[in-house]
Amino acid sequence: MLNINNLNKNNTYISIWLYLSLFLVSSLIFIGGLTRLTESGLSITNWEILSGILPPLTEKKWEEYFSLYKKIPQYKEINFGMSLAEFKYIFWWEYIHRILARLASLVFILPFIYFLIKKLLTFKQIVLYSIISFLFFFQGFLGWYMVKSGLISKTDVSHFRLSIHLLGAQIILSLIFFSILFRNVKKIHLNINSYLIIFFLILVYLQIVIGAFVSGLDAAKIYQTWPLMNGHFVPEDVFIKEFSDAKSYSSPSHVQFLHRVIAYFIILIFS
Incomplete structure (x- = not known):
């Protein structure tokens, strides 16, 4: 005892x-x-x-x-x-x-x-x-x-x-x-595909990283409207193909757009 x-x-x-x-x-x-x-x-x-x-x-x-x-x-x-x-x-x-x-x-x-x-x-x-x-x-x-x-x-x-x-x-x-x-x-016991959980967690951590980019670049000040960014889903100064270039991750516009898109994916998976 x-x-x-x-x-x-x-x-x-x-x-x-x-x-x-x-x-x-x-x-x-x-x-x-x-x-x-x-x-x-x-x-x-x-x-x-x-x-x-x-x-x-x-x-x-x-x-x-x-x-x-x-x-x-x-x-x-x-x-x-x-x-x-x-x-x-x-x-x-x-x-x-x-x-x-x-x-x-x-x-x-x-x-x-x-x-x-x-x-x-x-x-x-x-x-x-x-x-x-x-x-x-x-x-x-x-x-x-x-x-x-x-x-x-x-x-x-x-x-x-x-x-x-x-x-x-x-x-x-x-x-x-x-x-x-x-x-x-x-x-x-979870009735969810384990790969989906892993993908979800990866997105969450990626969102944290991109969120830090937004904070570090003061990117939140660039576009302050939602759900559109100054009337556009993809802002006029954001080019999707440029995300393959490391320099785009120092662009406030690109970073804020990416932060929003990842958030939509997280909500979609969680739902």
Whole structure:
């Protein structure tokens, strides 16, 4: 009886850990979206893994961070003349995003190590949670790789790098979600073709990537009518054959059109 009680208790702890991780990663994606919308992602120009845990605590430290921001193109070309108070506003969004990323990583990795030492996980779980742990570390690198693209010659981050960073977060979220799902549901019966499910999931992830393109290029501002785009299903400046050219994925019009079309396919399959 004692062993059964211990087993149930351990399973409860593991479930709480996974649900908490799911909540934190979801919150991280949400805050990341707000960071993007407020154009705050370039406010911290250094990647400070340990020293960056504490925010500026003195006026001198605030001025140091602000002076670093003044050196990048975004300040010079878009936010020139910004006050320190305005800088603090965008700084806090990026800072919260980075701190939450550290917290989510620690909340997942440290309990995983504990459960591993206590031998409470199956081999499949160990493999899966090891992959997720690696992805948490890799996400940190991808985040900095993305930010770095907007520090030298551009006023914004690369929409390609933005999409990779977002996709990485969504993959982590999905792995944790399905881990929870299969812990609670032993067998799922679906009267749907498995290939259709796979195709549906591919479209969803592709839509996330193209959505990041739309955000990174501010493509949503180009056409603000629906269901037609300025009176046309296919806008006059969009040529279907050009989608074979990589340059078209840097065109706001092409990207927004593709984003809409994929959404229609997803709705069609889901229906």
